[in-house]
Amino acid sequence: MTELHLHNTLSRKKQLFSPINPEQIGVYACGPTVYDKIHVGNARPLVVFDVLVRLLRRLYGAQNVCYVRNITDVDDKINQRASERNISIADLCTETIDTFHQDADALGVLPPDIEPRATHHIDEMIEMISTLIDKGFAYDAEGHVLFAVEKMASYGGLSGRSVDEMIAGARVEIAPFKQHPADFVLWKPSDETTPGWQSPWGYGRPGWHIECSAMSGKYLGAQFDIHAGGLDLIFPHHENEIAQSCCAHNLDRMANIWVHNGYVTVEGEKMSKSLGNFTTVADALALHRGETIRYCLLATHYRAPLDFSQNQLAEAKANLDKFYRATGIADKTMPADIDISELLAPLCDDLNLPGCFAALHKLAAQANKGDVMAANKIVSFGDILGLFQDSGWFTQADDDGISAEAIEALIRQRNQARADKDFATADNIRDQLAAQNIRLLDSAEGTKWERG
Numbered sequence: 186m187t188e189l190h191l192h193n194t195l196s197r198k199k200q201l202f203s204p205i206n207p208e209q210i211g212v213y214a215c216g217p218t219v220y221d222k223i224h225v226g227n228a229r230p231l232v233v234f235d236v237l238v239r240l241l242r243r244l245y246g247a248q249n250v251c252y253v254r255n256i257t258d259v260d261d262k263i264n265q266r267a268s269e270r271n272i273s274i275a276d277l278c279t280e281t282i283d284t285f286h287q288d289a290d291a292l293g294v295l296p297p298d299i300e301p302r303a304t305h306h307i308d309e310m311i312e313m314i315s316t317l318i319d320k321g322f323a324y325d326a327e328g329h330v331l332f333a334v335e336k337m338a339s340y341g342g343l344s345g346r347s348v349d350e351m352i353a354g355a356r357v358e359i360a361p362f363k364q365h366p367a368d369f370v371l372w373k374p375s376d377e378t379t380p381g382w383q384s385p386w387g388y389g390r391p392g393w394h395i396e397c398s399a400m401s402g403k404y405l406g407a408q409f410d411i412h413a414g415g416l417d418l419i420f421p422h423h424e425n426e427i428a429q430s431c432c433a434h435n436l437d438r439m440a441n442i443w444v445h446n447g448y449v450t451v452e453g454e455k456m457s458k459s460l461g462n463f464t465t466v467a468d469a470l471a472l473h474r475g476e477t478i479r480y481c482l483l484a485t486h487y488r489a490p491l492d493f494s495q496n497q498l499a500e501a502k503a504n505l506d507k508f509y510r511a512t513g514i515a516d517k518t519m520p521a522d523i524d525i526s527e528l529l530a531p532l533c534d535d536l537n538l539p540g541c542f543a544a545l546h547k548l549a550a551q552a553n554k555g556d557v558m559a560a561n562k563i564v565s566f567g568d569i570l571g572l573f574q575d576s577g578w579f580t581q582a583d584d585d586g587i588s589a590e591a592i593e594a595l596i597r598q599r600n601q602a603r604a605d606k607d608f609a610t611a612d613n614i615r616d617q618l619a620a621q622n623i624r625l626l627d628s629a630e631g632t633k634w635e636r637g
């Protein structure tokens with residue numbers, strides 16, 4: 186079996202992935218806070234870690250991998266947005282989760298094995314917070330419970346920051362009830378306008394970080410294989426998850442490997458809600474196919490910044506056309522488990538997707554010369570990338586173009602004209618379709634067509 190190496194943020198090195206139990210591989214990724222539609226920057230981790238999980242399933246067997254991606258459905262941004270829109274928090278969450286699932290589906294992202302919602306795990310969070318208080322890592326002050334960062338000697342290990350640097354860099358909230366300015370909230374009080382639950386510290390709600398510690402612990406165990414997320418989550422979110430989970434469970438490690446994807450940028454600046462330079466996935470999908478956006482999100486190395494532009498999308502579409510044309514000769518009766526080691530090797534080298542695409546382009550050139558095995562390798566590997574599986578790629582409309590039915594009808598008329606030796610009419614129909622970017626491919630088996 187090809188060995189998988191991943192860059193571990195914790196060790197700052199590429200290292201061999203060696204599962205705790207190869208029959209129970211656990212992967213956790215932080216999911217969306219459901220107050221608004223996701224943008225293309227939010228979609229990058231979804232797509233990248235979907236490929237990682239598909240790869241793990243191919244290497245270790247689908248039944249041996251458990252992928253957990255949560256939904257954060259309690260957050261002050263949700264409260265604020267529901268109030269602005271004058272709808273209930275429950276309705277806002279339901280609507281946003283539905284849209285999120287549609288977007289993920291359109292991008293070819295498979296559903297995780299478990300998709301826990303934070304509000305369904307309040308008991309687990311309260312239990313974990315109680316444990317942290319009992320062990321002396323957290324304290325209760327004015328209805329808040331805070332984690333005392335100075336009690337944990339290794340705090341800051343993931344981000345490599347000292348506590349002083351954190352205070353300087355992260356605009357930590359100064360509050361009179363904090364023992365140390367870097368202490369972070371595990372629980373905070375709620376009033377009648379904010380959602381809340383009864384707890385030993387009064388009516389309140391959890392902080393964001395404790396959610397992921399409680400949910401990953403419940404479904405994957407206190408220590409598991411891989412924790413994934415965007416680069417912007419390293420500090421404070423992931424640093425604090427590690428602090429909570431390690432201190433509650435007496436462990437020196439939460440996940441063995443931490444993988445982080447790079448930012449999506451627009452003209453060199455990070456795509457973000459706060460800068461307003463974002464494209465929602467829904468808006469991108471109105472103009473481009475999901476697979477084109479997915480290709481675009483995979484074409485750059487996952488740890489490098491990815492500049493999202495019309496040029497990148499056009500290039501992705503042109504490359505997909507090329508690969509779909511090359512796979513046209515694939516033999517559908519060939520077993521799926523063919524040797525694709527030349528493609529797995531770069532993917533297993535810290536998900537080197539640019540290396541995979543270079544190898545795929547070579548195979549496409551061979552397939553174009555009639556090499557059926559090369560075409561089948563592209564299709565087989567495409568299943569791990571979530572690409573090249575659409576049998577209707579060349580026949581679906583990108584916009585309000587001429588329908589497939591209308592094209593087929595014109596082809597039938599043209600065939601009749603040719604049978605009648607009325608070549609003027611036959612040519613006329615071909616030109617008419619060409620004007621609408623429909624290309625006809627005549628062969629002994631009949632006439633096929635493609636959108637240009």
Ligand SMILES: [Zn+2]
Nearest residue numbers: 215216397422
């Ligand atoms: Zn998280």
